[in-house]
Amino acid sequence: MQYRITLLLFLFQFALVSQAAAFDPALALQTSQAVVGKTLADHTLLDRSGRPVQLSSYRGKPLLVSFIYTGCFQVCPTTTRALQGAVRAVQEAWGRDQFNVISIGFNQPADTPQALKSYAAQFGIDDPNWEFLSPPASIVDALTRDFGFSYVATPAGFDHILQISIVDAQGRVYRQIYGDSFAGNMLGEPLKQLINGAPVADKTSLAAIIDRVRIICTVYDPVTGEYRVNNGLLLEIAGGLTFLIAVIWFFLAEWRKQRNLRKLSSAR
Template identity: 65%
Template sequence: MSTSGLRRLAGMAVGWGLSLLPAAVLAQEPSRPAPGLDQKAAIAASQAAVGRTIGDHTLLDRENRPVRLSSYRGKPLLVSFIYTGCFQVCPTTTRSLDETVRALQGRFGDNQFNVISIGFNQPADSPQALKAFAAQHRINRPNWDFLSPPLPVVEQLTREFGFRYEATPAGFDHVLQVSLVDAQGRVVRQVYGDKVPADALGEPMKDLLVGIPLSPSTPLADLIDQVRLLCTVYDPETGTYRVDYGLALEAAGGLTFIVALALYMLNEWRTRRRARRKPQPA
């Protein structure tokens, strides 16, 4: 292959490669180690909460009314922790949980369990802020409350649920978990991730409703390998959360080169074919 051909191929690969990548990827610098939670320690603390009875804390609902956690006993309870200043992951997980709650209500009925989302970033996660958050994401289910704990209660409450979080310059890095609490107020299962599949909660919910003891959850080591837990991949250079596109970039780069090479070879073949067909002077 000629030098000029290689230059053309490189130019084609770069041009096509850039056009195939999302703008968010192009704007990123090479990834750097991100501050945040220790994943193994976060999962271990979360799993250690399984079997623990939650204390009878008093929080405020969206209308600034006091609500005791003991008032939810008698039915299974789903508990998530959020902060209203999050504009990416917390809204995504809340909407995913809403879809799951809809599916669970279709299976078990509207009044068989309750849901609460707790704003842990105090005093910013006030009753008014949580009310606006719920309205923005169209969460208006009779069995779903958004609760604001007093600042002195936050540390004990999050510790009891095994919920770990850490402040960053742009918000919080925190565990993505939904806790399943039984009718006696005990944490019986932790479900992780930014998507909350209905089947992950449906089977244990069914067992709770009919009084069957829950089977052991996934071993801790398997959870560490299988689940992306943290709210963020925080980029301190940009002050934003981002997705780690490293593997996708490598795959896209290889695919781009193969496509560029194939197109270059096709173009060369067409050029030579036209040259052979061109009439020769007499």
């Protein structure tokens, strides 16, 4: 009898603890949205080789940030695969160097640089613009708070919000994308807005101009799940250039005509 009472008390206490620590989706969403527009603090993390990386070193380009834990066998891998596909689609449309991606292992001390290296290899991710970072345990709370990332430990691992944070070139949280699967345009459209509006170095170079035209002239095709060239916009640009050339040619012809008339008048 005493054994049963003790067991019931234990189960009751466990239920209370579980309820107190339960993941609240509404609160998680509110927390996530509250950081939009805020500038991230400059945290120091470790890359897959154990080298220190400053979060501020990613400023200058848009940045995609996902939080994972390497011990997850279902949700995190699904999200990573979805992110991998979306990143590939956007890179194929605009080029590989328009933005960076980082995945951060928040389960410390388990998510070591070596664990993240193995995790990346599991998906065949070797993109030079995609890094997997391991934060010191002492900064995990502050780091996740900056990104509005909520998580709760459970007997099976963690319950956490599924989000991709889009950070602008100045280090501000620009938008949060939610879910474990998403079409390329869910990332592509906010990135296009940032790339079109953010100052990028060496805009006078031919390569930079071509890249910018590629960004402006792409639209998302929901049928193929990829970005394609907007032929209508290209025709508009071509028409505008043709008109501009015609106007320049007209003024040059008039200028030459007037110059020749002045020469004839002075010769008389």
